[in-house]
Amino acid sequence: MNLIIVIVLCLLIVAMAVTAIMHKKLTISVLAAGVVSLLASVLYLLLAAPDVAMTEAAIGSGLSTIIFFYVLNKIRNVK
Amino acid sequence: MIRNFFILILVAAFATIFASLFLNYGSSETLTPLATYYAENGAAEVGAPNLVTSIVVTYRGFDTLGEVTILFVVASVIGFFLKKTKHNNEEPAKRESSEIIVTASKVLVPIIIVLGIYVFINGHLTPGGGFQGGSIVATAFIMLLMANPAFEINHRIVHAVESISGIGFVLMGVFGLLLAGGFLDNRFLPLGTFGNIFSAGAIPVIYSLIGLKVGSEMSNILSNFQAVQNEKM
Numbered sequence: 068m069n070l071i072i073v074i075v076l077c078l079l080i081v082a083m084a085v086t087a088i089m090h091k092k093l094t095i096s097v098l099a100a101g102v103v104s105l106l107a108s109v110l111y112l113l114l115a116a117p118d119v120a121m122t123e124a125a126i127g128s129g130l131s132t133i134i135f136f137y138v139l140n141k142i143r144n145v146k
Numbered sequence: 147m148i149r150n151f152f153i154l155i156l157v158a159a160f161a162t163i164f165a166s167l168f169l170n171y172g173s174s175e176t177l178t179p180l181a182t183y184y185a186e187n188g189a190a191e192v193g194a195p196n197l198v199t200s201i202v203v204t205y206r207g208f209d210t211l212g213e214v215t216i217l218f219v220v221a222s223v224i225g226f227f228l229k230k231t232k233h234n235n236e237e238p239a240k241r242e243s244s245e246i247i248v249t250a251s252k253v254l255v256p257i258i259i260v261l262g263i264y265v266f267i268n269g270h271l272t273p274g275g276g277f278q279g280g281s282i283v284a285t286a287f288i289m290l291l292m293a294n295p296a297f298e299i300n301h302r303i304v305h306a307v308e309s310i311s312g313i314g315f316v317l318m319g320v321f322g323l324l325l326a327g328g329f330l331d332n333r334f335l336p337l338g339t340f341g342n343i344f345s346a347g348a349i350p351v352i353y354s355l356i357g358l359k360v361g362s363e364m365s366n367i368l369s370n371f372q373a374v375q376n377e378k379m
Binding site: 117118120121122125126129130133134137138140141 | 196198199265273274275277278281282284285288364367368371372374375
């Protein structure tokens with residue numbers, strides 16, 4: 068059961084990473100990169116590393132996504 | 147043509163590296179000698195139920211000091227480059243935040259801050275610690291910023307908290323050097339009852355200081371990004 072969840076999570080992470088690279092809209096790409104971190108944190112939790120999972124969820128999917136959006140907004144103003 | 151050839155060679159090289167890693171992978175059944183030492187003596191020597199914390203704060207305390215220093219350097223470099231210029235800071239926010247975020251932030255911000263403080267105070271008992279707790283506190287700050295883009299933190303307080311906790315962290319290490327076995331040794335305070343919140347020597351103090359430092363640095367980085375948003379380049 069656990070193995071199935073891990074495999075599904077890994078496939079979702081790969082799908083989200085491909086979305087982040089391929090999508091034409093940068094907003095969607097940034098969100099997809101955030102979702103990769105979120106899914107990775109669930110994966111860490113399943114693999115018995117709660118400390119790393121908390122860091123990944125707070126920094127990877129929270130703070131870095133916000134910082135990407137700030138930078139995106141800044142670049143858009145220049146165009 | 148020649149460029150594609152180089153790319154092909156690079157991909158093939160990576161394929162061989164990863165193939166050899168994948169084919170030779172075997173899950174290890176026993177702990178390495180170092181891990182065995184930590185697992186057998188960590189709880190008795192340090193007195194923290196969360197073994198990860200006892201490794202991060204005491205056995206590998208120098209690494210943590212280095213990480214905190216890296217974060218400090220990053221925060222100061224960002225603060226240096228994203229300096230708010232004075233002449234056009236009166237530009238108002240372009241639009242109001244949505245009602246949902248404004249209402250939710252009133253309810254959630256105190257809860258998130260309390261959760262962050264809980265995480266770093268209980269770093270030696272439950273998963274989590276200074277870095278995690280500090281970044282949770284910073285996410286509460288993001289929520290405040292999203293609800294009210296004109297919101298500004300009091301820079302003087304944040305800088306004071308950041309400096310005092312940084313100095314306190316190093317002082318704790320020096321106390322360990324003077325009164326106990328070595329730099330960042332936690333045993334200069336009594337170890338207490340195993341599993342209580344006031345136990346494990348100096349670990350709760352050190353982790354709270356790290357949490358405050360990380361939280362204030364992250365908030366500072368975010369407020370720097372926010373401050374230059376409406377500025378024209």
